[in-house]
Amino acid sequence: MTGATSLLDLDEEQRALQSVARSYAREKLASTYLQRARTAAFPWEVQRQLGDLGFLGLLAGPEWGAGEGLDYVACGVVMEELAYADFNVANCVLPTLIITAILREHGSKQQREKWMPALVAGDALVALALTEPGSGSDAAAMRTVAERTAEGWVLRGEKTSITAIPYAEAAIVFARTAGGPAGSQVSAFLVPLDLDGVTTGSIADPGWLPVGRGTISFDDVRVPLSALVGEEGAGFRTVMNNFDFTRPLLALTAIGAAQASLDETVGHVRTRPAFGSTLSRFEGISFPLAEHATWLELARMICYRTLEKRGRGLDHTADAAMCKWVGPLVSSRAIHDCLLQFGHYGYSSEYPLEQRLRDVLAVEIADGTAQIQKIVIARELFGRDFVPYQTGHRTP
Numbered sequence: 336m337t338g339a340t341s342l343l344d345l346d347e348e349q350r351a352l353q354s355v356a357r358s359y360a361r362e363k364l365a366s367t368y369l370q371r372a373r374t375a376a377f378p379w380e381v382q383r384q385l386g387d388l389g390f391l392g393l394l395a396g397p398e399w400g401a402g403e404g405l406d407y408v409a410c411g412v413v414m415e416e417l418a419y420a421d422f423n424v425a426n427c428v429l430p431t432l433i434i435t436a437i438l439r440e441h442g443s444k445q446q447r448e449k450w451m452p453a454l455v456a457g458d459a460l461v462a463l464a465l466t467e468p469g470s471g472s473d474a475a476a477m478r479t480v481a482e483r484t485a486e487g488w489v490l491r492g493e494k495t496s497i498t499a500i501p502y503a504e505a506a507i508v509f510a511r512t513a514g515g516p517a518g519s520q521v522s523a524f525l526v527p528l529d530l531d532g533v534t535t536g537s538i539a540d541p542g543w544l545p546v547g548r549g550t551i552s553f554d555d556v557r558v559p560l561s562a563l564v565g566e567e568g569a570g571f572r573t574v575m576n577n578f579d580f581t582r583p584l585l586a587l588t589a590i591g592a593a594q595a596s597l598d599e600t601v602g603h604v605r606t607r608p609a610f611g612s613t614l615s616r617f618e619g620i621s622f623p624l625a626e627h628a629t630w631l632e633l634a635r636m637i638c639y640r641t642l643e644k645r646g647r648g649l650d651h652t653a654d655a656a657m658c659k660w661v662g663p664l665v666s667s668r669a670i671h672d673c674l675l676q677f678g679h680y681g682y683s684s685e686y687p688l689e690q691r692l693r694d695v696l697a698v699e700i701a702d703g704t705a706q707i708q709k710i711v712i713a714r715e716l717f718g719r720d721f722v723p724y725q726t727g728h729r730t731p
Contacts, residue, residue: 345412353412355388360420365595368421372690375537375544377502379457381424386457390417390428395435399451407580407642414584415635418591422694423545425588430499432584433577434461437507437523441565441573446525450505461525462503464494464551465574479553481510481522487560488524490532490553498701500549501537503528508553509570523570524562532556542693578702580645582655583638585698586662590635592691593666593673597627599688600673620676627669634662653715660705663698670695 371378390413392400418425431454438447453459470476479492505527513520532554604614614620641654674681674688681688
């Protein structure tokens with residue numbers, strides 16, 4: 336196996352991008368993965384290098400460095416190659432891909448001109464604030480509200496489990512604007528985090544440290560009318576549409592880390608002596624690795640098919656949900672088994688396996704757990720009548 340995206344039918348431009356991403360990741364990132372992974376510090380120097388390579392602007396549009404089209408497969412290639420060397424660096428890229436995609440499609444000219452240059456250069460981060468203490472995937476149950484006044488909006492509420500919030504300068508915040516729980520009444524606002532009434536905090540995690548998670552509270556935070564992103568009441572549709580490409584990208588970061596673990600383990604068991612032979616000659620060792628290679632390739636294929644469908648404008652909501660539950664699952668299992676194949680060495684913090692396992696577990700939760708993904712898939716199979724009822728309303 337050669338690692339990430341080895342069997343993809345990429346075009347010439349995508350292959351060139353893959354070559355750049357692979358060379359950079361394996362030459363510059365792989366040997367220092369553990370050093371970064373154990374520190375709760377955002378890798379700004381690396382982020383700026385990724386900006387110089389053009390990776391942060393892939394979905395920003397031609398004015399900000401991307402091509403005319405939105406090449407989601409190219410995003411997947413870059414994310415998987417980066418994650419093969421450093422899972423966390425890849426996931427430092429994802430918030431910028433999400434935010435630039437939202438701003439390109441829904442942001443005002445003023446918002447784009449203020450934030451796009453710094454985002455694509457790797458000089459700033461903007462977080463996506465959707466999850467709340469009492470609501471995650473059931474975003475229609477959110478309690479954060481935005482009250483309209485003559486001068487603008489007043490935000491009240493709390494967000495949690497927000498990726499990269501310890502290092503972000505601003506956040507796109509989702510809040511109810513019409514007093515009811517329905518998804519059609521959710522709006523999005525671009526909110527600087529240094530405003531009066533904004534309080535942020537960090538969450539202590541066992542992995543994912545360079546990316547970081549945190550909380551935001553809004554205590555009568557005043558923002559101007561121009562803070563609205565897109566149309567009033569259209570925020571829920573805005574974020575749900577973007578989940579359909581972030582879910583396969585998240586899965587590909589897990590797959591990239593798992594593929595690196597598998598490749599390392601194949602090299603180890605091929606040379607590790609045991610009972611007059613090598614470990615690789617025992618079926619109890621080789622067969623599980625063969626199975627993990629198969630599952631990773633199948634998960635990879637689903638992810639790239641989904642990204643290709645998005646690029647062609649085809650429906651891919653169920654596909655994205657399939658990526659998100661199966662990709663992290665098979666990746667976590669593969670890394671766990673690879674760790675065991677190294678024996679007591681695998682459990683040592685001198686090797687990257689235990690760190691990858693803790694890091695990759697994060698994407699079994701991010702953007703919705705396996706349970707919510709299966710609800711999405713079942714809804715696509717059976718129609719909206721399948722959606723569970725909760726406290727008098729349906730989950731969108």
